[in-house]
Amino acid sequence: MKGEKFLYFFLFLIVLFWGVFIRFDDTKIWHQNRPSFFYQDNIPLYSEYDSFFFARLALDIKEGIYKNGSADNFRFFPDNSSLVQKDFEEDFTPKYQISGHFVSFVWAYLSKLTGLDLAKLTWWLVPLLAISVVFPLYFYFYDLKVPWVGILGGLVVVTSPMYWGRTNLMRLDHDILNLTLPFLIAYFFYKFFEEVSEKKKYFWISLASFVLIFYQLWYGHPNLNFVLVSMFLVRYFWDKRWTWSKKDLIFTAILILPQSWYLYHGPFHLYLQVKTLVFNIKSPTSADILFKDFPNIYMSISELQKLTFKEVFDFVLLNPVFGVLGLIGSFLIFLFYFKKLIFIFPFFGIGLLSFFSGARFTMYLAPFVGIGLGFMVHLIFEKLTSYVQVFKEEYKQRITKIVVGIFLFLAVFIVQKPVWDYLSTPKIFASLVKDMEFLKESTPSNAVIWTWWDYGYAFQLYARRAVFHDGGSQGSPKTYFIARSFTTTSPEEAWNITSFISNYGLYGIAKVLKTGLSAKELVEKVKKGEYTKPIEVPIYWVFTGDLIPKFAWIHYFGSYNFDKREGTFGSYITPNNCHIITKDVLSCPDLGAQIDLVNGYITTQKGISSIKTLYLREKNQLIEKKFKENGDYVVELIRTNPNNWSIFLIESFLEKTLFNEMFLLRKYDSKYFELVLDDFPHMVVYKVKSQPGG
Numbered sequence: 001m002k003g004e005k006f007l008y009f010f011l012f013l014i015v016l017f018w019g020v021f022i023r024f025d026d027t028k029i030w031h032q033n034r035p036s037f038f039y040q041d042n043i044p045l046y047s048e049y050d051s052f053f054f055a056r057l058a059l060d061i062k063e064g065i066y067k068n069g070s071a072d073n074f075r076f077f078p079d080n081s082s083l084v085q086k087d088f089e090e091d092f093t094p095k096y097q098i099s100g101h102f103v104s105f106v107w108a109y110l111s112k113l114t115g116l117d118l119a120k121l122t123w124w125l126v127p128l129l130a131i132s133v134v135f136p137l138y139f140y141f142y143d144l145k146v147p148w149v150g151i152l153g154g155l156v157v158v159t160s161p162m163y164w165g166r167t168n169l170m171r172l173d174h175d176i177l178n179l180t181l182p183f184l185i186a187y188f189f190y191k192f193f194e195e196v197s198e199k200k201k202y203f204w205i206s207l208a209s210f211v212l213i214f215y216q217l218w219y220g221h222p223n224l225n226f227v228l229v230s231m232f233l234v235r236y237f238w239d240k241r242w243t244w245s246k247k248d249l250i251f252t253a254i255l256i257l258p259q260s261w262y263l264y265h266g267p268f269h270l271y272l273q274v275k276t277l278v279f280n281i282k283s284p285t286s287a288d289i290l291f292k293d294f295p296n297i298y299m300s301i302s303e304l305q306k307l308t309f310k311e312v313f314d315f316v317l318l319n320p321v322f323g324v325l326g327l328i329g330s331f332l333i334f335l336f337y338f339k340k341l342i343f344i345f346p347f348f349g350i351g352l353l354s355f356f357s358g359a360r361f362t363m364y365l366a367p368f369v370g371i372g373l374g375f376m377v378h379l380i381f382e383k384l385t386s387y388v389q390v391f392k393e394e395y396k397q398r399i400t401k402i403v404v405g406i407f408l409f410l411a412v413f414i415v416q417k418p419v420w421d422y423l424s425t426p427k428i429f430a431s432l433v434k435d436m437e438f439l440k441e442s443t444p445s446n447a448v449i450w451t452w453w454d455y456g457y458a459f460q461l462y463a464r465r466a467v468f469h470d471g472g473s474q475g476s477p478k479t480y481f482i483a484r485s486f487t488t489t490s491p492e493e494a495w496n497i498t499s500f501i502s503n504y505g506l507y508g509i510a511k512v513l514k515t516g517l518s519a520k521e522l523v524e525k526v527k528k529g530e531y532t533k534p535i536e537v538p539i540y541w542v543f544t545g546d547l548i549p550k551f552a553w554i555h556y557f558g559s560y561n562f563d564k565r566e567g568t569f570g571s572y573i574t575p576n577n578c579h580i581i582t583k584d585v586l587s588c589p590d591l592g593a594q595i596d597l598v599n600g601y602i603t604t605q606k607g608i609s610s611i612k613t614l615y616l617r618e619k620n621q622l623i624e625k626k627f628k629e630n631g632d633y634v635v636e637l638i639r640t641n642p643n644n645w646s647i648f649l650i651e652s653f654l655e656k657t658l659f660n661e662m663f664l665l666r667k668y669d670s671k672y673f674e675l676v677l678d679d680f681p682h683m684v685v686y687k688v689k690s691q692p693g694g
Contacts, residue, residue: 019158023127045426051172052457057104074460078505100220129176130167136183149374156370159416162315162362168424181215186343226266293519294477300553315362329372435683436462447538487558489656491669496529520562539688543663545681573649600627
């Protein structure tokens with residue numbers, strides 16, 4: 001038996017080591033790319049958009065800006081300020097709050113305590129905290145005397161592609177503990193019910209109550225805490241029925257009373273979640289109804305898209321056969337141990353939402369697939385052998401179970417080995433951080449950034465400037481108007497849009513729509529300048545290189561037809577490795593194309609396309625050559641450094657969009673804009689004139 005215990009503990013340590021290793025292994029690539037992946041040579045950059053948000057909150061806490069319950073002045077301008085009249089029944093003002101943002105407090109105070117930069121803390125702590133889920137899994141199922149369940153559950157979860165993707169190197173987010181905490185609470189509940197000592201029962205229930213509070217502060221989802229407490233009460237009634245003693249009331253009071261400041265929100269939140277995610281029944285708010293005619297921005301976000309059955313398992317376990325076996329096994333383990341596992345059953349339900357509601361839930365499915373695989377070992381050699389009359393001797397059962405368990409452990413290890421090759425990279429590189437710091441140093445402190453939402457959090461962190469929308473506020477009509485400003489061919493219209501949003505914000509949009517004006521009518525009035533006012537706050541249009549591949553969706557939203565309820569995609573083609581084969585003829589192998597820059601043709605296997613315009617853009621010079629008035633494509637050759645040109649092909653209808661002219665070609669109307677920074681392809685910045693010609 002000692003040998004078995006040692007084996008299980010040894011495999012437990014291997015799981016921990018492997019989980020840390022496949023995350024820290026990326027560090028060698030980061031060091032090889034130090035000029036891009038590190039800022040100021042020793043500060044690593046974050047690998048996920050939300051990380052900028054949590055890091056910025058931590059910085060606000062360190063600098064004394066953070067005040068719980070007050071408006072967050074970095075987000076969702078102008079609706080976060082007193083510049084707009086806030087007379088709508090819904091509150092659009094983003095506020096500082098502790099629940100759900102506690103990771104920022106942890107990081108801020110650890111940074112103060114250790115003197116380490118927030119990013120360096122992330123570098124070391126995230127891979128270590130990511131594997132913490134292995135601990136409650138292992139000890140929970142070891143205590144249940146099904147150790148292979150905990151071992152394989154831990155191995156699958158720390159190596160699942162989705163969990164790796166949400167806990168990889170430099171990803172500061174609450175996902176690093178979002179599996180650990182509910183499993184830990186469930187384990188403490190289990191220990192409470194298994195314990196016979198009254199004093200120890202007080203210990204386990206107090207510990208569970210404390211971690212529940214921490215979980216609420218960490219993730220801010222009272223519905224999940226409510227479910228955990230509900231499962232505890234169900235188990236209590238299961239055991240006690242109605243024969244509760246004074247002691248039982250004290251135990252439940254220790255658990256529930258400290259949660260009373262938030263737990264009452266749980267039932268309603270749970271109702272909304274079940275209705276929306278399980279039954280796909282949505283109850284629109286008054287704002288949703290008011291803004292319903294604007295395009296749905298969320299259609300462009302990949303993690304919200306539904307998955308096929310195979311895709312679900314691709315995010316969990318890189319072998320569909322093992323995935324299905326694990327899913328079957330997870331149902332079976334609840335069949336045999338439901339009373340002891342009732343506390344984690346709702347989270348199994350969350351994992352099953354992967355098949356109905358989107359990719360984000362596969363993280364919750366991963367541990368249960370591993371749990372199911374591990375249970376298959378115990379099912380065969382402990383539950384079924386008595387029925388098939390084989391391996392009656394205990395030592396044969398133990399040996400065979402160990403052999404099969406090790407085989408399955410190694411098989412899963414090999415199946416998941418490709419995750420080792422996955423690479424975490426920054427979402428933003430040092431060159432762009434340098435430009436953001438330029439904005440911090442060269443613009444007024446009340447300046448606001450007008451750009452697409454993806455880097456909104458990053459501008460708040462590095463430029464320390466407010467933005468109009470970000471990764472937590474991109475779903476409003478303001479996003480449509482920003483897309484429209486980049487898509488239009490009229491600088492006047494773009495200035496009118498900027499003026500309208502800067503002065504009225506979302507509250508202003510809601511106020512106008514409440515008068516009975518349709519979204520289409522409002523947009524037309526805004527385009528014509530009927531709501532134009534001088535722009536009182538310094539506004540800076542900022543274009544960044546990441547927007548080039550994203551422009552297809554930006555153009556879709558910006559060109560949205562309110563009658564047809566659809567837009568038009570407008571993509572940039574960016575061929576690599578093009579080279580000159582004869583004078584003024586480029587060969588682009590990855591496109592299978594030859595571009596004739598003299599006669600204005602693009603030749604592919606599918607035929608010949610005509611070029612409308614050729615642009616050659618150097619730092620201070622723009623050469624324009626016209627070919628066919630009704631040509632199919634525009635070709636743009638843009639020098640990005642003294643020794644390198646970048647080639648862009650766009651359909652001709654995109655040529656005059658402000659995105660193309662102001663970002664790629666640096667053509668702008670000085671009546672409305674002033675060029676502040678030209679660091680193409682990293683960043684191009686324009687200051688918006690307070691009034692035309694001003």
